[in-house]
Amino acid sequence: MAWKSLDDLDLSGKVVLTRVDINVPVADGKVTDATRIERIAPTIADILAKGGKPVLMAHYGRPKGKVVPDLSLEFLVPVLQDILGVPVTFASDCIGSAAKQAVGELPNGSVLLLENTRFHAEEEANDARFAASLAALGQIYCNDAFSAAHRAHASTEALARLMPACAGRLMQAELQALEAALSAPKRPVVAVVGGAKVSTKLELLSNLVEKVDTLVIGGGMANTFLVAQGKPIGTSLAEADMADTARAILTKAESAGCTIVLPIDIVVAREFKAGAAYEVLPADACPDDAMILDAGPESVAALDAVFKASATLIWNGPLGAFEIPPFDMATNAAAKCAATLSREGKLISVAGGGDTVAALNISGAADDFTYISTAGGAFLEWMEGKTLPGVAALNDQG
Structure with a gap:
């Protein structure tokens, strides 16, 4: 440092x-x-x-x-x-x-x-x-x-x-945690990126595929990647106009040796409300009148295996519509797995971003993560590989 x-x-x-x-x-x-x-x-x-x-x-x-x-x-x-x-x-x-x-x-x-x-x-x-x-x-x-x-x-x-x-x-703890997670991490490194839109996290995804070994994409962003792969998503939230961009990210990841993990199975419903009737289907079987609101249990099992094979985890964004049960199941289950591995000293886990902190708190997993950043925009820009002026000024003095 x-x-x-x-x-x-x-x-x-x-x-x-x-x-x-x-x-x-x-x-x-x-x-x-x-x-x-x-x-x-x-x-x-x-x-x-x-x-x-x-x-x-x-x-x-x-x-x-x-x-x-x-x-x-x-x-x-x-x-x-x-x-x-x-x-x-x-x-x-x-x-x-x-x-x-x-x-x-x-x-x-x-x-x-x-x-x-x-x-x-x-x-x-x-x-x-x-x-x-x-x-x-x-x-x-x-x-x-x-x-x-x-x-x-x-x-x-x-x-x-x-x-x-x-x-x-606090700044010291943030910088040490972030440097340990991405600047000089213990490998393999897995990143979980969720949220609604690919368009808001383009720079993040492009940076991460060159820095991590595995990139897990969840939430509404995953729907856009499913569209890019030609899979039906019914009435789900997605950015169809970003399909070419999603394909470009998949290609870049392959060239960089980064494995991208998308949902294997999905949780779908006809209405978006607490307690809504839902069903679990393969990722390529979303009905025309349904929307994808979460990843399914097979997807969570695959994530657990990735976490157990990794040494460092960086997490930004939920895997589904975590605010409304039962569409919080994947986020909660994956968070608890990461928390257990962290508590046992098998995984360095760093998470940040408003929705991420809220989701981890709801899951009860936050206390066992190695570090939770409440920084929001600064955390995201750091993940995007950008120079943070406030940190650069301190580094230039050091």
Whole structure:
């Protein structure tokens, strides 16, 4: 790894400008899921333990460069205090006199939260002057927001190039897990890619067939590949206009020595609702008036065999319409198999993406995966083989 961690810098007595992602879901003014705040706690605790003063920089919502009172971060102060277990103060701006005064008055053992960085248009423009104004507040930069690392913003990219910089514990865990899964993985490597559309994951599929040994395609995407193979899919969700693209991916995979796994059998129904009547059929036998909503038990058995023969698993996207039973069976069963192998130390399993995390949580398998990324877009871009600006800035410093 080229980037530095908190262990590589002397933090004692220094203000540590810490980029975090606390863009949490809120309903009726209350945080409904504090996971993102909970996951930054180890970084804050370590900065304090090393004698540093954590000053948090974050965005919230899309104010588009203007001060929007409803998107102020101030309401998160009590939530942060509760989770971090230390006093948290608030600055009414992230640069300028208000921020400087708040930093100057920050007691040892406390945390300062700066106002929404996106209240300034210069943040998303990755403006050098704005980054310099942020840098003037501290001596060390710590990026703990992997989920924002795919954005070249002032607080994620430009700032990292102006002062000694390192990865926070969450960023460190993400990077180590991802490097272990795709950059220098234990082989064989299997990737599971699900979801609705091939068109949204073209770059991902093209990158993976050159990096992994086996690629499992599920969900609505699998239907498009079945169409490409001339198989009937009835009224199923699919992108018929992507059939040529699907065939090209199959050809590329064959050239790269990557085995693509598609459903052997399918779960079909005439209506898409919980508890709907369904039947299991061979993958080439979907009736004209039915839709494919999940992979069948033979497909799951084949996946189990692939997982057991693999050393590393990367997972993005469900295998079926997991939100509605009984069309969650394949995703749940495959997830539990991967979880068991991971718990037994036989498989390194890394998963990410919103639907993926939700599906693994529903299946009860998430806790046994080696690593679950909540990063969404950054996780997907990493899987696509793209350079993440926030990570590149740390690497260039290392």
